[in-house]
Amino acid sequence: MLQSIHHIAIICSDYERSKDFYCRILGLEIIEEVYREERQSYKLDLALNGEYCIELFSFPNAPKRPSYPEAQGLRHLAFGVNDLPKEIERLENHGIACEAIRIDEYTHKRFSFFSDPDGLPLELYELHPATKL
Template sequence: MALQLDGIHHVALICADYARSRHFYVQVLGLAVLAEHHRAERDSWKLDLGLPDGGQLELFSFPSPPPRPSRPEAQGLRHLAFRVAALEPGIAHLAEHGIACEPIRTDPYTGRRFTFFADPDGLPLELYEIA
């Protein structure tokens, strides 16, 4: 019998500066705070953030996490893509917050437009247009 996966429940991210990353994901990207816990025994924060489609991001802090080895082609998570109805409003919003986006490209396989930007720790994030 095959395993049936129904979708992604959450993606977990580790940040270098919890307050800076919390501001970015909540204030700049507008994700809803579902729960927030300080784990004193680990000197760590865990922030559960909700996406409009029901998916979640978990944002963790740990003392002195190692940096990402290279960008964007390191082994492991390559990037996190957010589905948007239109790119231009998202790009304009990010620019208002001093966040640069790469030039818009078109996926040669789907014909969909996309752009990349980075979170405060340099994690590659993508806006992928589904019009």
């Protein structure tokens, strides 16, 4: 029986740029970083609040994949936040564009999409709204 989601694997086009984005800008912690000589590839294990969650990989000449929120396949990766406008402002201060705030029609919670350096759709989903629209 399944117990949990262990991690999400992401292949990036520019390892240093993506490492900076996920670590410095989003604030994920590095658990372990390994360079695999035989593959000419980095593997970076990342945690959020001490919990392992993302494997960031680099591969030479990895093919591009269409990545839009409504494309088939993995739709997006969502991060829970307590104050959506504050997190949007923080990302925008780093030059990261965020979409307009939307309201989930079923939960009535607020959310917004943005992208990682390779265009992977990411979402901020407000867990406990700090303010009203």
